[in-house]
Amino acid sequence: MTVTLIRNADWIVAWNEATGRHDYLANADLAFEGDRIVFLGRGYRGTAEREIDGRGRMVLPGFVNIHSHPASEPFNKGLMEERGSLRLGMSSLYEFMLLMRPDDEAKRAAMLFAVGELLKSGVTTFTDYSIARAGWLEDLAGTGIRACVAPSYRSARWFTPNGHRVEYEWNEAAGREAMAAALEMIDAARRHVCGRLFGMLAPAQIDTCTEELLLASIEAAKARNAPVQIHASQSVVEFREMVARHGKTPIEWLSDIGFLYEGAIVAHCIFVDEHSWIRWPMRGDLERMASSKASVAHCPNVFVRRGILLENFGKYRKLGINIGLGTDTFPHNFVEEMRWATVLCKVAASNVEATDLAEVFHAATVGGAKALMRDDIGRLAVGCKADLSLVDLRHPSLQPLYDPLKSFVFSGLERGITDVFVDGRQVVRDGEVTTIDMAAAAEAMNRGQRDALARAPAGDHAHRPTERIFPPTLPIRP
Ligand SMILES: [Zn+2]
Secondary structure (H helix, E strand, C coil): CCEEEEEEEEEEEEEECCCCEEEEEEEEEEEEECCEEEEEECCCCCCCCEEEECCCEEEEECEEEEEECCCCHHHHCCCCCCCCCHHHCCCCCCCCHHHCCCCHHHHHHHHHHHHHHHHHCCEEEEEEEECCCCCHHHHHHHHCCEEEEEEEECCEEEECCCCCCCEEEECHHHHHHHHHHHHHHHHHHHHCCCCCEEECEEECECCCCCHHHHHHHHHHHHHHCCCEEEEECCCHHHHHHHHHHHCCCHHHHHHHHCCCCCCEEEEECCCCCCCCCCCCCCCCHHHHHHHHCCEEEECHHHHHCCCCCCCCHHHHHHCCCEEEEEECCCCCCHHHHHHHHHHHHHHHHCCCCCCCHHHHHHHHHHHHHHHCCCCCCCCCCCCCECCEEEEECCCHHHCCCCCHHHHHHHHHHHHHEEEEEECCEEEEECCEECCCCHHHHHHHHHHHHHHHHHHHHHHCCCCCCHHHHCCCCCCCCC
8 A cells, every 4th residue: 555645734623532622733744545544643763655845744534424415405596595485483394405306316416516625625424314315325435525414304294375384295114215215325435445435313303203204213313323414493483383383392302202412413503592582481301412422413504594593503512512513505615614614603792612623523523533433534633544635725715824724714714725635536626526437427516407407397386486485696688
C-alpha cells in the first residue's frame, strides 16, 4: 500500500482522545497508508510515495452527514424555497412535497449531483435516506463517498384533500414487505466489495408507521448492530396527530414503545413539548431524549425557510443529547448547514453564547459519527479512516485569516476546499469532483424536473396550474 504524506500543514484539526474534542495543531504532518491514518504530528520521518505540500493549507476531518434525500430533494430547487402550507403549520410536507415525482433515471442523476455537492463541501460520509431503486448501491459505490444506505419504508402514506387537513391511507402488509426488501438492501450494502457502504433501518415517519413496524425495525437494527432513524417531531400537524392517537407527544410515544435508545436517530426533533408553537403544558421530552442516549439529526436549512426553528441546539447539547447534522434539502452544502446551525441557535435562544462553532463542528464530525455508531470517522487520529479535506487558506474568501475555522464557516463556506479524500482515495481535486460527471447529471436532473413539473397540477388537490403552485420570484413579462 502506498503512503500519502501531507507535510507541514499550517493547521490540522486533530482529534484529542484525552479531552474528547478537536484541537488546532499548527505546522504538522499527516500521513495515511491505504484507507488509514498512520501518522499525525510533527516531523514525519517515514517514506511516502506521494507528498502534498501542506503550507497554506488546513486539514479537516471529513464531515459526517446523517440525513439527506439526494434522489428527490434536488428537484425542489427553485420551487420549494418559499413554499409551505399556512393552514398546516407552515410545513411543505403535505401539500407540496408529493407533487414532484421524477422518474428513476432522473433520480439517479439527482443523487449523483447531490453527492458531488456533498463531496465538494467536505462530506466524506453521508446517509442516503431514500426509497430503494435498482442500481442504488453501485451508483453510490461509484461516487467514492462513504455511504450509509437508509432504504425507507412505512405502513401508510399521507395526503391532503384540501390543503388544511391531512389524511392517512394505511397498508400494513406493504410496509412489512418494503421493510423486508430494505433489510436485503442493507445487508447487501454491508457486504459490498467497495467496503464503503453500510446501512441503517429507516421507518420513514412516526405518523406513517404502525407500532408493530417500529418494533420490528428496532429488533432488526439491534440484531445487525445498525442504527435506526425516523422522522419525528417534524411538524405541528404530526404533533397534534400523535396526541390525537395516543394522548402523548411524539417523543413521549417513541419513548414509551421503546424506540429511543443509543443507536436510534430522531430527525428532526423540533416540535417537542416545550416548543413555543406547541404550547404543551407538560415537560419531559428533552429529558427522554437525553436519558435514552438517542441522537438528533439536525437539518436547520429546510425548516428555517418556513420560519421553523429548533429551540435550541445549545440547550439540547447542554442536556447531553447527541446531535449530528444533515442536509435534508438542497443545496447539498454541508458547511452552509453548519453556519445555519450556529447562527439559528443564537436566534432561537436570543443569546450569542447559546452555542458556538466548536460545538457545531463537533456535531458535524464526531456527533454524526456517534449517531452512525462509528468511532473511526469524523476525526483525524492515527488508526482512523483517511477521510479528510484540504482547505486552501490563501483563498480570498478566508482573508484576513486569524481563526481558520471561523473564516471557513462564517465567510468562505466550501469555496476554500480544494481536495477531498475518502478511504485514502482522492475524490475531489482542485475543487472538482473526479468521480462524477456533474454536467451530465445536471442535464438529466433538469429534464427530470421539467417532466415532473408537467405532471404536478394533476396531483394537486385543487389542480392549480404549475405557476400558481410554484410562483416564480418575479412576474414574467409577456
Ligand atoms: Zn428528511
